[in-house]
Amino acid sequence: MTARDDILGRLRRAAxxxxxxxxxxxxGVTFPDPLAQLAAAMATVGGACVRVADRAAAEAAxxxxxxxxxxxxxxxxxxxxxxxxxxxxxxxxxDDPHALASLDVAILPGTLAVAENAAVWIDGRxxxxxxxxxxxxxxxxxxxxxxxxxxxxxxxxxxxDRPRGYGLFISxxxxxxxxxxxxxxxxxGARTCTLIVIEDAAPAR
Amino acid sequence: MAEGHPxxxxxxxxxxxxxxxxxQAVWWVRQKxxxxxxxxxxxxxxxxxxxxxxxxxxxxxxxxxxxFERNATALGxxxxxxxxxxxxxxxxxxLLAARGVTKLVKxxxxxxxxxxxxxxxxxxxxEVVDTDLGERIVQLAGEAPSHIVMxxxxxxxxxxxxxxxxxxxxxxxxADPSYLTEAAxxxxxxxxxAAGAGLTGVNFAIAETGGLVVCTNEGNADMGTSLPALHxxxxxxxxxxxxxxxxxxxxxxxxxxxxxxxxxxxxTHYQGPRAGGELHIVIVDNGRSAILGREALRGSLAxxxxxxxxxxxxxxxRSGGHSYRYTVPGPIGSILAPAxxxxxxxxxxxxxxxxxxxxxxxxxxxxxxxxxxxxxDLARQKHVAxxxxxxxxxxxxxxxxxxxxxxxxxxxxxxxxxxPRALLYVRWNAWGRxxxxxxxxxxxxxxxxxxxxxx
Numbered sequence: 001m002t003a004r005d006d007i008l009g010r011l012r013r014a015a016x017x018x019x020x021x022x023x024x025x026x027x028g029v030t031f032p033d034p035l036a037q038l039a040a041a042m043a044t045v046g047g048a049c050v051r052v053a054d055r056a057a058a059e060a061a062x063x064x065x066x067x068x069x070x071x072x073x074x075x076x077x078x079x080x081x082x083x084x085x086x087x088x089x090x091x092x093x094x095d096d097p098h099a100l101a102s103l104d105v106a107i108l109p110g111t112l113a114v115a116e117n118a119a120v121w122i123d124g125r126x127x128x129x130x131x132x133x134x135x136x137x138x139x140x141x142x143x144x145x146x147x148x149x150x151x152x153x154x155x156x157x158x159x160x161d162r163p164r165g166y167g168l169f170i171s172x173x174x175x176x177x178x179x180x181x182x183x184x185x186x187x188x189g190a191r192t193c194t195l196i197v198i199e200d201a202a203p204a205r
Numbered sequence: 206m207a208e209g210h211p212x213x214x215x216x217x218x219x220x221x222x223x224x225x226x227x228x229q230a231v232w233w234v235r236q237k238x239x240x241x242x243x244x245x246x247x248x249x250x251x252x253x254x255x256x257x258x259x260x261x262x263x264x265x266x267x268x269x270x271x272x273f274e275r276n277a278t279a280l281g282x283x284x285x286x287x288x289x290x291x292x293x294x295x296x297x298x299x300l301l302a303a304r305g306v307t308k309l310v311k312x313x314x315x316x317x318x319x320x321x322x323x324x325x326x327x328x329x330x331x332e333v334v335d336t337d338l339g340e341r342i343v344q345l346a347g348e349a350p351s352h353i354v355m356x357x358x359x360x361x362x363x364x365x366x367x368x369x370x371x372x373x374x375x376x377x378x379x380a381d382p383s384y385l386t387e388a389a390x391x392x393x394x395x396x397x398x399a400a401g402a403g404l405t406g407v408n409f410a411i412a413e414t415g416g417l418v419v420c421t422n423e424g425n426a427d428m429g430t431s432l433p434a435l436h437x438x439x440x441x442x443x444x445x446x447x448x449x450x451x452x453x454x455x456x457x458x459x460x461x462x463x464x465x466x467x468x469x470x471x472x473t474h475y476q477g478p479r480a481g482g483e484l485h486i487v488i489v490d491n492g493r494s495a496i497l498g499r500e501a502l503r504g505s506l507a508x509x510x511x512x513x514x515x516x517x518x519x520x521x522x523r524s525g526g527h528s529y530r531y532t533v534p535g536p537i538g539s540i541l542a543p544a545x546x547x548x549x550x551x552x553x554x555x556x557x558x559x560x561x562x563x564x565x566x567x568x569x570x571x572x573x574x575x576x577x578x579x580x581x582d583l584a585r586q587k588h589v590a591x592x593x594x595x596x597x598x599x600x601x602x603x604x605x606x607x608x609x610x611x612x613x614x615x616x617x618x619x620x621x622x623x624x625p626r627a628l629l630y631v632r633w634n635a636w637g638r639x640x641x642x643x644x645x646x647x648x649x650x651x652x653x654x655x656x657x658x659x660x
Contacts, residue, residue: 004286007490011267011442014498018264021447022257024454029246041467097432098398116457117467130431130479134424134471152468153453160450164280164414168473169456174424175470178339178355179382180362181230187338188390188397189424189471 028151034115035197038148041118045172046185047193049118051145054200055080058142062107067138067192071104077126078142082107097131106136106190110143112158113195116151117171120195121159124166133170139190141170145199209551214524228522230358235516237465238565245461254454256569259507262445263497269412269445270488276415280477282484290320293489297322297404297437298329300485304435306331306401310393312419312426313337314406315353315510316439316489318532334396336425338389345372351526353533354463354512359525393425403429407440408509409455410486413448416476417486420459420469427471434482438475442493443506455509458567462511492545501578505540507568514562514572520555529555536562536572543579550588553579592633611649618645 001009031037039049052058062068062082075091076082087104094100108127110120120141122133133139149155159167174189185191218224242248262269274284287293293316301309309331311317323333323344335344339356343349345368350356357365366380375388405426409418417438419426430436446455460466478484497503515521515535526534531542531549539556542549553576562572583589584597603609621629622645630637648656 002286003288003292006288007286007442007488007494008267008270010490010494011270011497014494014503015266016260016264016497016500016503019257019261021261021451022254024254024450027247027250027254027454045466045468045470101394101398114468119456119468119472130427134427134431151453152457153450156450156453164416164476166474166476166479168427168471169468171466171468171470171472173470174422176338176386176423177464178337178342178357179365179385180360181233181355181358182362182382184383184386186390187386187423187425188336188393188428 024153028153029116030150031115034148034150035145035199037115038113038118038195038197041115042172042193042195045118046175046183047118047172047195049195049197051197051199053198055198058196058198061196062140065138065140065194068105068140071138073103074105074107075100075103075132075136076107077128077132078107078109081142082140091128091132094129097129097135100129100131100135103132103136105138105140106132107140107142108133110141110147110195111162111167112147112149112155113141113143113197114149114152114155114169118195119152119155119169119171121155122168122170123162124168125163127166130166133168134174134189137191139170139173139193140196141193142196142198145197148197208530210524210528210530210555211551213528213530214520214555217525217528218523224523224525226361227359227525231352231516231522234355234464235513235565238462238513238516239465241461241465241467245457251454251458252567252569255458255509255567256507258446258451258454259568260504262447263443263503263506266442266445266497269447270442272412273410273415273445274488276413277477277486278415280415282415282477282486285485285487287487287489287491289489289491293320293439293487293491294322294325296487297439298326298331300435300437301326301331301402302329304401306435308332308334308396308400309402309404310334310336310396310400310425310429310433311340311404312406312421312429313340313356314404314439315350315532316406316441317404318350319491320489322439334393334400336393336396336423336429337421338386338423338425341389341393342368345369349527349532351534352512352515353510359527393428397428397432400429400433402433402435402437404437404439405430407438407444407486408459409446409452410440410444411447411449411452412445414476416449416474418452418472418474420456420472422464422466422470424471427473430473430475431479435485436475436478436482437485437487439487439489441489441491443508459509459511462513462565462567496541496544499544502540502544502575504570505537505544505572505575507570508537508541509568511567513565513567517561517565519557519559519561524555536576537570540572540575540579543583547583547586547588550583553577553583592635611651614649618647618649621645
């Protein structure tokens with residue numbers, strides 16, 4: 001008997017009586033001002049939130065970030081944002097993610113942001129190389145205010161119908177408290193995480 | 206096993222200052238968990254939902270594993286099955302050897318600790334680097350993790366500084382956590398860039414999609430799976446959940462329960478390999494199906510490894526994770542270890558049965574009830590010392606016979622006060638080793654009650 005059939009057989013013989021899964025409809029907490037809550041949550045996870053009126057203001061806000069001004073290598077995957085910054089790399093021209101080892105800034109579009117915990121969903125299809133969000137020293141995420149949801153249950157509803165593939169929630173910069181419980185930001189991944197929230201009324205993508 | 210929890214714990218508590226330091230360090234994490242959970246108004250509804258999802262999943266685990274395998278395979282992943290640690294280790298080594306991989310970076314996986322994968326690979330010529338900072342610290346120290354979320358919580362920063370001075374060439378005497386973490390970042394970057402494969406654990410495997418979710422704060426799992434072309438993900442059978450939207454429940458609970466954060470920094474959803482890469486998923490039983498078959502213990506398979514039960518446990522906090530001598534310490538480890546191997550028979554007794562663990566458990570495992578059930582099983586199987594069994598049998602007899610009980614009370618009140626202290630606190634008085642016997646009252650409770658009723 002294969003290990004597979006053996007394990008499945010043992011689990012079937014040991015299974016307790018069937019019981020139904022719960023409904024999750026009543027779960028989740030909504031906030032009176034989700035954008036303010038998002039900014040507060042971002043601060044608690046060690047990131048920063050910048051609210052801007054429109055795309056032009058977003059471009060200016062990104063250029064004004066000190067980590068962007070000091071950067072030598074920048075990748076932007078956000079449509080129409082950050083591509084004119086000095087030092088911008090064309091990610092499509094890079095075959096091997098190891099070549100990203102000195103990346104200073106990555107500017108990535110978020111599908112949505114969650115007010116509850118500052119988690120921003122990044123769809124893997126935009127990344128070209130998975131390494132880009134974690135190997136970079138600094139991370140700039142961009143979402144539209146209309147894509148801010150209250151809680152994780154809404155977030156999963158919103159991404160439920162995406163094509164199958166890789167994706168992740170990022171909530172703030174990389175961090176650790178493994179040495180005497182002292183929080184250190186910038187463990188292995190991004191040292192900073194700035195979320196740009198564009199509050200214009202442009203139609204949904 | 207020659208030594209049980211009491212002996213190992215005795216060594217830990219012999220350094221009183223350090224014991225209190227450890228107690229406070231762990232309690233601080235419990236307080237962060239309290240602060241985080243209290244900001245969530247539907248916290249109890251979340252716990253109830255999480256518990257119900259896990260209960261449902263365990264009732265149909267084989268079906269969900271088959272569904273997971275089907276969907277994961279359709280996404281281009283390869284699924285392997287391992288009955289036990291030996292099969293698991295052989296599968297992982299086979300994957301690495303077939304591709305000529307000699308350098309492996311690992312993110313946190315308690316399963317591979319349980320299977321003792323690292324030494325298995327190392328003797329076969331593969332360099333294994335644990336990349337979670339806490340795990341790297343204990344790996345350099347030649348130790349096992351003492352906590353499942355904070356593997357190096359038992360170390361002071363000065364000790365980590367000394368360790369890094371030897372292995373990472375940090376400055377002598379340096380103990381600043383920021384400085385040491387930065388040194389580890391550079392050290393581990395080199396390891397990530399040189400690795401031929403990345404191995405991760407699995408927080409959740411989703412039957413409906415065939416996807417995996419791995420949660421970290423450092424981003425080490427993401428580094429390890431986005432640079433090398435080969436990703437091996439190792440999971441116990443109990444990691445399954447039915448639907449992707451169930452993650453809304455678990456991700457809201459996990460980090461808040463573990464460290465008091467609203468969510469982990471990275472919650473990565475893998476669905477199939479990356480372009481040009483390979484994803485191999487190893488599904489491991491290693492005793493879990495046997496636990497599923499034991500009604501009193503099967504609830505322990507719902508554990509999502511947040512560590513909240515250890516952070517709150519008065520015994521864990523004061524005895525340290527290593528005194529449990531098992532991959533998973535604390536209350537949950539005290540169930541999982543002896544459920545698998547009677548050599549860990551002392552662990553269910555490393556508890557006051559206060560129930561604090563069950564109160565904080567995000568999936569509402571009735572931990573203290575399970576510990577009690579295990580004690581009963583172990584006592585029946587004579588895995589409890591004969592002196593303790595004898596004492597309890599005598600106690601049961603005395604409590605069952607009113608006349609005997611009264612006689613014992615009379616003897617205690619009249620005779621004990623007359624016995625010299627040196628004779629009373631002899632070696633076989635286990636109670637008196639750390640405690641004072643109570644001062645004996647002049648009269649029994651019955652006598653006092655009768656007197657008050659008459660006056």
